[in-house]
Amino acid sequence: MKEELLMADAAFIGLSVLTVGSAIFALESREIIYGAIGLAVSMLGIAGFFILLDSPFVAMFQIAVYVGAVAVLVIFIVMLVRTEALFSATEDRGRRIAGLIFSLLMMVGIGVLLFSSIFSTAEFSPLMEKIVTKIGNEMLTYYSPVFILLGLTLAGAIIGALTLARREDSDQFTSASPQYKKIQVDKKAEEKEQV
Amino acid sequence: MATAPKDFRFGNFVGSLVWLIFWIIVIVSLVGLPLIFIIFFYIPLPYSNGEVITPYLFLSMIVDPTRTAPIIKFIIHTDFFRAAVFPGFAFAAMIAATTIYVERKFLAKMQLRTGPLYAGKIEGILQLIADGFKLISKEIIAPSGADKPIFWTTPIIFVATAAALTVLIPVAPGWVGADLDVGLLAIFAILGFFPLIALLFSWSCNSKYPFIGGLRALHQMIAFEIPFILSALSIVLLSGSLNLTDIVESQYSFWFFIIAPLSAFVFYISSLAELERVPFDLPEAESEIVAGWLTETSGMIYGLIQLGTYLKLYVLAALFVILFLGGWMGPQIFPQEIIPGYTGEKIYNATVINGIFWFTIKTFGMIMLILLPRGINPRIRIDILLHTGWYKLIVLAFINMFIVLAMIYGGVITPGGLQ
Numbered sequence: 001m002k003e004e005l006l007m008a009d010a011a012f013i014g015l016s017v018l019t020v021g022s023a024i025f026a027l028e029s030r031e032i033i034y035g036a037i038g039l040a041v042s043m044l045g046i047a048g049f050f051i052l053l054d055s056p057f058v059a060m061f062q063i064a065v066y067v068g069a070v071a072v073l074v075i076f077i078v079m080l081v082r083t084e085a086l087f088s089a090t091e092d093r094g095r096r097i098a099g100l101i102f103s104l105l106m107m108v109g110i111g112v113l114l115f116s117s118i119f120s121t122a123e124f125s126p127l128m129e130k131i132v133t134k135i136g137n138e139m140l141t142y143y144s145p146v147f148i149l150l151g152l153t154l155a156g157a158i159i160g161a162l163t164l165a166r167r168e169d170s171d172q173f174t175s176a177s178p179q180y181k182k183i184q185v186d187k188k189a190e191e192k193e194q195v
Numbered sequence: 196m197a198t199a200p201k202d203f204r205f206g207n208f209v210g211s212l213v214w215l216i217f218w219i220i221v222i223v224s225l226v227g228l229p230l231i232f233i234i235f236f237y238i239p240l241p242y243s244n245g246e247v248i249t250p251y252l253f254l255s256m257i258v259d260p261t262r263t264a265p266i267i268k269f270i271i272h273t274d275f276f277r278a279a280v281f282p283g284f285a286f287a288a289m290i291a292a293t294t295i296y297v298e299r300k301f302l303a304k305m306q307l308r309t310g311p312l313y314a315g316k317i318e319g320i321l322q323l324i325a326d327g328f329k330l331i332s333k334e335i336i337a338p339s340g341a342d343k344p345i346f347w348t349t350p351i352i353f354v355a356t357a358a359a360l361t362v363l364i365p366v367a368p369g370w371v372g373a374d375l376d377v378g379l380l381a382i383f384a385i386l387g388f389f390p391l392i393a394l395l396f397s398w399s400c401n402s403k404y405p406f407i408g409g410l411r412a413l414h415q416m417i418a419f420e421i422p423f424i425l426s427a428l429s430i431v432l433l434s435g436s437l438n439l440t441d442i443v444e445s446q447y448s449f450w451f452f453i454i455a456p457l458s459a460f461v462f463y464i465s466s467l468a469e470l471e472r473v474p475f476d477l478p479e480a481e482s483e484i485v486a487g488w489l490t491e492t493s494g495m496i497y498g499l500i501q502l503g504t505y506l507k508l509y510v511l512a513a514l515f516v517i518l519f520l521g522g523w524m525g526p527q528i529f530p531q532e533i534i535p536g537y538t539g540e541k542i543y544n545a546t547v548i549n550g551i552f553w554f555t556i557k558t559f560g561m562i563m564l565i566l567l568p569r570g571i572n573p574r575i576r577i578d579i580l581l582h583t584g585w586y587k588l589i590v591l592a593f594i595n596m597f598i599v600l601a602m603i604y605g606g607v608i609t610p611g612g613l614q
Contacts, residue, residue: 033342033398037345040391056375056376056381057377057380060380060384063384063387064380064384067384067387067388068384068387068388068390068391069387072390072391072413072417075395076413079394079398131376132376132377133435133436
């Protein structure tokens with residue numbers, strides 16, 4: 001039991017160093033693409049925290065969404081943008097110190113709140129078996145109205161994005177569209193006439 | 196070019212080998228053995244049959260074949276062995292290596308060629324080893340202006356990510372590196388790393404053909420990720436679990452291929468696209484953009500990326516077998532006791548051997564099916580590819596999902612088998 005705790009502590013410290021270190025690297029890196037990679041590694045570290053907290057389901061979605069989709073998007077955009085356009089000014093000393101003080105105050109405030117609340121005396125609940133099944137059951141019973149609402153919102157967003165992205169004039173360039181086939185048929189007819 | 200020296204004689208070569216072996220024996224017995232004893236003195240020793248394995252006992256057990264069984268059993272049940280050797284990396288790498296040779300011979304036979312012929316006398320069976328030595332001895336050329344840290348690390352991360360996938364594949368009852376409750380999700384989450392790695396590597400080369408190839412890889416993998424996941428989802432509905440072992444065990448009476456053939460088809464096409472194989476090999480289209488995102492690779496960097504690709508091929512073929520073809524399920528063809536009346540520490544387990552046998556046979560069949568289009572199909576255009584992914588495969592996957600849902604609600608089947 002004690003060895004397990006020690007190992008969890010070591011993993012926690014390692015993950016913390018990884019997450020915070022890569023987050024700082026993401027902010028401080030002059031090369032913007034390294035910053036984006038640092039962001040991806042930081043998100044991976046957060047997924048590691050979820051695994052430590054016995055919620056592999058959330059961890060997998062953290063990896064799939066943040067590393068697999070968001071990081072790809074960020075890096076893809078960064079590659080297409082000139083670095084010089086983004087980094088012209090450097091942060092001056094006063095603002096930097098002010099930022100540090102503000103974030104320290106923030107952390108102390110949150111810490112005081114947490115330690116005075118019920119979370120400081122929270123106990124570990126026993127590990128649930130088949131946690132994924134449980135999540136599925138909850139989603140389709142108690143939370144079903146929220147689930148349906150979220151589904152409708154996402155469907156609306158996707159349909160809206162598709163409508164915005166669809167260009168009427170570019171239809172003829174895809175071979176599968178009816179207009180393209182019509183053009184092909186017309187061309188063939190013309191060729192026949194010429195013969 | 197390296198050539199043999201003028202005064203080369205085979206006898207000298209053998210003599211030098213014998214000399215080398217002699218010195219190895221001398222050094223091991225004078226330095227190695229005392230060192231092993233010193234190390235064994237300090238590390239905690241495992242128990243076996245109630246007695247502590249001291250170095251003397253360990254060595255006598257190794258010498259005595261009947262007493263080696265507990266040691267081997269102890270080693271093959273450690274997590275490290277499972278991740279690194281048997282269901283994990285080494286097993287997958289062996290299958291990947293075999294696949295490379297089989298692919299070359301198979302395609303050659305299909306196109307009335309001979310394929311590898313000379314290395315190893317019999318049908319060029321040592322061609323792969325020769326290629327491996329060639330790759331190791333070649334110089335790795337980093338293009339000028341390349342982003343060096345990314346250029347050097349991404350191929351290693353590529354192999355590491357592919358190797359991480361192999362740990363999640365169960366090959367027999369209980370034989371899996373990591374038996375996660377969310378195994379299927381974990382596989383898709385890890386597969387999501389590959390577009391990122393391809394994009395980063397292609398960008399770091401600072402060359403136009405790799406970057407075009409990288410962008411194509413990104414488009415293709417993201418377009419086919421959605422039908423990929425959707426096609427696996429109908430199997431999740433059928434088995435009621437995301438755990439790969441549970442999915443296999445819920446196919447004890449029939450294969451899910453019978454109920455979800457459309458999903459199987461979508462899964463097969465999507466895995467072709469995910470693996471960048473013909474007819475979806477646009478990211479490496481050698482007649483259009485030199486070699487796509489692998490243009491600037493040379494030496495072992497190319498070797499690592501190829502190893503990663505073939506590991507991925509094994510994983511996706513194995514995943515198809517697990518989801519649709521019943522995993523390790525098959526008729527019991529191995530006898531329960533290989534030596535009648537032998538009642539020692541059992542190493543031989545008929546059920547496990549049987550499972551591994553059927554799993555390997557099915558996986559190889561599936562790998563051949565993935566290799567097949569390379570011999571018969573031309574490459575397709577990128578707009579047709581994207582059109583196929585977004586319009587057709589997603590719809591097909593949804594149709595099969597609704598069929599499965601209708602069957603479950605209609606009471607024909609329940610999650611976990613026939614009613």
